[in-house]
Amino acid sequence: MVKKFTVLGAICLVVAMIVVTGCAQQPGSVPETAVEPEAEGESPTPPAKDKIVIGSVHSISGPLAIIEGLAYGPIRELWIEDVNARGGIYVEEYGQKLPVELIEYDDKSDIGTMARLMEKLILEDKVDLLLPPTGTAMLYAAGPVANKHEYVLPGMSGGAASIKEIIGGLPYFFSNLNFSDTQVPAFGELVSDLGVESAAVIFIEDLHGVEYSGAVVPELVLQGVDVVFVKSIPEGIQDISAIIKEAKAADVDALLCLAYPEENMLCISQSMELGFNPKLMIFGPGICYTFVKDIFGEAAEGLMSWGAWNERSTPESQELVDNIGVDNVDWWGHNLYYAGTQMLEMAVEKAGTLDQAAIRDVMATETFNTVLGPTYYDENRMLAEECHTGEIGQWQDGKFEVIGPKAKATADPIYPKPAWPGQ
Numbered sequence: 001m002v003k004k005f006t007v008l009g010a011i012c013l014v015v016a017m018i019v020v021t022g023c024a025q026q027p028g029s030v031p032e033t034a035v036e037p038e039a040e041g042e043s044p045t046p047p048a049k050d051k052i053v054i055g056s057v058h059s060i061s062g063p064l065a066i067i068e069g070l071a072y073g074p075i076r077e078l079w080i081e082d083v084n085a086r087g088g089i090y091v092e093e094y095g096q097k098l099p100v101e102l103i104e105y106d107d108k109s110d111i112g113t114m115a116r117l118m119e120k121l122i123l124e125d126k127v128d129l130l131l132p133p134t135g136t137a138m139l140y141a142a143g144p145v146a147n148k149h150e151y152v153l154p155g156m157s158g159g160a161a162s163i164k165e166i167i168g169g170l171p172y173f174f175s176n177l178n179f180s181d182t183q184v185p186a187f188g189e190l191v192s193d194l195g196v197e198s199a200a201v202i203f204i205e206d207l208h209g210v211e212y213s214g215a216v217v218p219e220l221v222l223q224g225v226d227v228v229f230v231k232s233i234p235e236g237i238q239d240i241s242a243i244i245k246e247a248k249a250a251d252v253d254a255l256l257c258l259a260y261p262e263e264n265m266l267c268i269s270q271s272m273e274l275g276f277n278p279k280l281m282i283f284g285p286g287i288c289y290t291f292v293k294d295i296f297g298e299a300a301e302g303l304m305s306w307g308a309w310n311e312r313s314t315p316e317s318q319e320l321v322d323n324i325g326v327d328n329v330d331w332w333g334h335n336l337y338y339a340g341t342q343m344l345e346m347a348v349e350k351a352g353t354l355d356q357a358a359i360r361d362v363m364a365t366e367t368f369n370t371v372l373g374p375t376y377y378d379e380n381r382m383l384a385e386e387c388h389t390g391e392i393g394q395w396q397d398g399k400f401e402v403i404g405p406k407a408k409a410t411a412d413p414i415y416p417k418p419a420w421p422g423q
């Protein structure tokens with residue numbers, strides 16, 4: 001089935017306390033109705049259940065809506081449709097497959113709203129499973145909420161290597177995306193092999209930009225690359241021509257723009273307008289989306305981005321691409337997100353229950369067969385590096401090829417990148 005999705009265009013925490021009260025039976029009192037005790041050694045029979053209710057708070061509106069519409073949103077919808085098409089998720093304690101039903105709320109791209117609505121899902125709606133919100137800052141706030149109520153929370157679109165600093169205290173949080181800690185070393189190996197001698201770095205003034213610039217600049221220096229300048233830009237900036245002119249004047253081999261889709265596409269457009277065509281250009285989120293080649297056409301040739309995967313990454317990848325629809329693919333995260341939801345589903349089936357602690361224990365210790373192949377979490381409950389299908393990708397002949405690390409590559413890198421069309 002081919003799906004199309006609309007493209008629209010981080011921390012506070014709400015703390016609540018649940019007070020549980022109960023009345024003890026007075027000595028000598030006689031219950032009105034006698035209840036047959038369970039046979040010794042048998043577990044109580046759970047109440048009848050006809051569906052699994054899944055809760056999700058995400059950014060349907062506001063600045064993060066564009067990420068929601070492009071990244072995890074399509075995969076969440078695809079997975080739910082796929083599960084129900086198979087008749088649901090088999091849960092042993094109920095002895096049957098149960099279809100899934102989604103309750104979703106719009107956090108309007110606001111962290112406080114997200115946290116309040118997540119608690120509503122847990123305390124009022126009493127959902128069986130949780131799916132994650134949109135973006136890095138949201139995940140940093142959602143993880144403690146889910147952990148307080150002991151709900152498994154798989155992290156999808158968003159996160160950062162610095163999550164390792166807090167994840168030890170969040171045993172119910174699992175991270176599925178790859179970040180700078182595995183991508184930047186692969187990039188360092190790449191620039192060394194290509195013989196890159198100089199670079200200019202632009203980064204956005206938020207957690208993503210700060211993390212990636214803080215990792216990539218030392219890596220470039222370690223590889224003997226002369227970093228001519230490192231400049232920050234605010235989110236939503238409308239003109240970076242002065243920075244591009246400075247990079248052009250310095251005649252750097254590589255330009256890195258560690259920002260989000262709007263800023264990255266602005267950097268490409270203004271580089272074309274100014275005739276600046278460095279040998280290597282690599283960008284943050286957005287350039288890994290299929291729409292980039294549709295917008296820029298031949299000009300996308302040779303552009304690099306973090307990622308990565310394609311139809312040839314695993315035997316199961318082609319089917320996933322077919323189901324997503326080739327005009328909507330995120331070649332950084334879509335396969336990782338789908339694998340994450342697959343692992344949640346398989347953990348429920350393996351645990352045989354909707355008990356969160358049991359599901360958590362299975363997810364933390366088991367290996368699952370997903371779209372990535374054998375898939376598992378490391379000791380920090382982050383998707384193991386061995387399961388990543390790639391760290392660096394590049395547009396080549398209309399396809400997003402994996403070019404790093406070498407062991408996962410589906411094509412050799414193009415270097416230097418071709419000239420802009422017509423120049």
